[in-house]
Amino acid sequence: MSRQRFIDRKRELEFLERAYKSGRAEFLVIYGRRRIGKTELLLHFARDKPHVYFLATERPYRDNLRELQRLLAGFLEDELFGKVAFEEIDELLMAFAERIEGKRVVLIIDEFPLLVEHHRPVLSLLQKAWDLKLSRTKIMLILCGSSVSAMESEVLAYKSPLYGRRTGQWQLTKIPFFHIGEFLPDYTIENLVKTWGIVGGIPAYLLQFDPKKGFDENVVENVLSKGAFLYEEAEFLLREELREPANYFAILQAIASGRSKFGEIVSSTGLDKSLVSKYLSVLQRLRIVERGVPVTATIKEARKRGLYSISDNYFAFWFRYVLPNKGYLEAGLAEEVWERSKDDFNTYMGSVFEKLIGNHEVFLRLTGFRFTKLGRWWHRGDEIDLVALNEREKKALFVEVKWKELSEREARGILKDLERKSELVGLEGWEEDHGMIAKKIGGKDELREEGWLVWDLEDFGELRSLS
Known part of the structure; x- marks a missing residue:
């Protein structure tokens, strides 16, 4: 994922490590859009563990099956295993499970939807292998896929033969800002x-x-x-x-x-x-x-x-x-x-910056305001870029977001208008604060002394050093 080192994915790695240390059979589903870093994550996780990584391709099902068999035989260091005539994936996996019984092995099947596309019975065959043999071993089976729709409908959905077998799933999302x-x-x-x-x-x-x-x-x-x-x-x-x-x-x-x-x-x-x-x-x-x-x-x-x-x-x-x-x-x-x-x-x-500030992690780290709801507000001709609500404590923070370099006078005018618009939201009896986040704000210290909550990219830079 990086030219020199693996970046972030701390939570995902912790999830995988917990499953690995459970000591029982694990059946995990990892999915997410292409280029998101699924393969890099799984290879990074498995690098110091006994594992087999298999990438399904557009080849016919039988060719994929033979390639998986070749990799499993290589892991077992058994040429004879590679020469057995397995007709289906359930036979292959159950035979492999017998050979590794009692050992913790990670088996990653990447781009699993391609197997299903070329041979739909794979779903039922994998269910059979899991129910009859794999679930009674210490194998850690990971199915991975880039087609979000296929993974959700064919693997995770209620009608899937694999429904109820998985022990965990994770949809990989983007790297935090x-x-x-x-x-x-x-x-x-x-x-x-x-x-x-x-x-x-x-x-x-x-x-x-x-x-x-x-x-x-x-x-x-x-x-x-x-x-x-x-x-x-x-x-x-x-x-x-x-x-x-x-x-x-x-x-x-x-x-x-x-x-x-x-x-x-x-x-x-x-x-x-x-x-x-x-x-x-x-x-x-x-x-x-x-x-x-x-x-x-x-x-x-x-x-x-x-x-x-x-x-x-x-x-x-x-x-x-x-x-x-x-x-x-x-x-x-x-x-x-x-x-x-x-x-x-x-x-x-302007809209991109507003979206970035509206990210829950970014907003919390930048403002320190703990909220139960965060989002835009609009009514007729008036709009507030972000409203953070703490419903338990009845506190609200109203924020305007501007991708601009503002003078102190411009910032003050926007904040005054924000005060006016916040009254239209109708949060009577709530404790309210008003703030602004912009590319650069002139007179930032003076505005803060007056009680306004203001941040700009300089404050982002300080947070960057803490990442």
């Missing part, structure tokens, strides 16, 4: 935030950025240039994961262009309402799109007032700057496209 500086140690905190706004916390994407090159150069060479890894990655991912990518493209294009209400998306795409609803649900499950509601909304209000946005930064950037400029980019005009896009990118970073 405060760790991405380990990929780009010489970047300023501002450039790290901008990089996060383009590739998010996907390890494989962060590795595309050369730490010896500047931010603009990395964007042009590694995202906007034809042939670059990130140039067509969005298309590849959608086609791999989804059956009707064209319709999903239309929906993501609509959201990227500013259509955030359900009705607006329907009108823009021309698709039937029921289809749009279905596609949006899939995109939400894949964590590409999110639906936000006012933080104080009731369940009834939440059904009506939701706004959609692209939550995945890479997809948000790609649909805003790559896809609409494909003609120019195909002609080799990446530098010109980026130069022309910079003013709009600054606007784009």
Whole structure:
């Protein structure tokens, strides 16, 4: 996951280590989108343990079975085991389990959905092997997959033959923001935030950025240039994961262009309402799109007032700057496209910065405010970027987020208006504080002396040193 060392994944490793030390048979399911770092995590975990790592490929089922058999025979150091004519995976795994009975062995089957795709009985055969033999050994079986939809429907779902067998599961998500500086140690905190706004916390994407090159150069060479890894990655991912990518493209294009209400998306795409609803649900499950509601909304209000946005930064950037400029980019005009896009990118970073601050871990570490709810608030023409509520203690923190360098006068005006808007939220009897987070705030110390809670990227830099 890193050019020199493994970065973060502390919680995931602790989860795997606890399972390994349980001493009983373990059946774990590890999944997450492509490039998230699943394979690196599992290999890092297993590096000092007796293990077999098998990567399923697009080859026919029998070829995959023979390759798995070859690896198991190599682990056992038994040539004869490699020559036995196993017809199915259950026979192979049960024979292997007999040979290792009493020993703790980690068996990783990576890209498991490919096995299912080529031979659907694999699910029932694996169930049989687990029930009859593997569950009575000390094996640690790990199924891993990049197709989130396949792993959830074929492995984790109630109707799956494997339902009820797993002893644990973990959906791998992105690297937290405060760790991405380990990929780009010489970047300023501002450039790290901008990089996060383009590739998010996907390890494989962060590795595309050369730490010896500047931010603009990395964007042009590694995202906007034809042939670059990130140039067509969005298309590849959608086609791999989804059956009707064209319709999903239309929906993501609509959201990227500013259509955030359900009705607006329907009108823009021309698709039937029921289809749009279905596609949006899939995109939400894949964590590409999110639906936000006012933080104080009731369940009834939440059904009506939701706004959609692209939550995945890479997809948000790609649909805003790559896809609409494909003609120019195909002609080799990446530098010109980026130069022309910079003013709009600054606007784009406003929503990105708000999203970053709205991350629970980031908000807590930066403000120190303990909350039970955190989110945006809006009503008619008024909006507050973030409202943090501590419902147990009846405390609230209202925060405006600005990707701007503000003078003390500008900051004071925004904070005064925030006070006005906070009265509209209607939290009578609550203890309230008001604050601001911006790229840079002039007169920060003076504002703090007056009781305002203000932070800027300088405070981010201090947190970065604690990561």
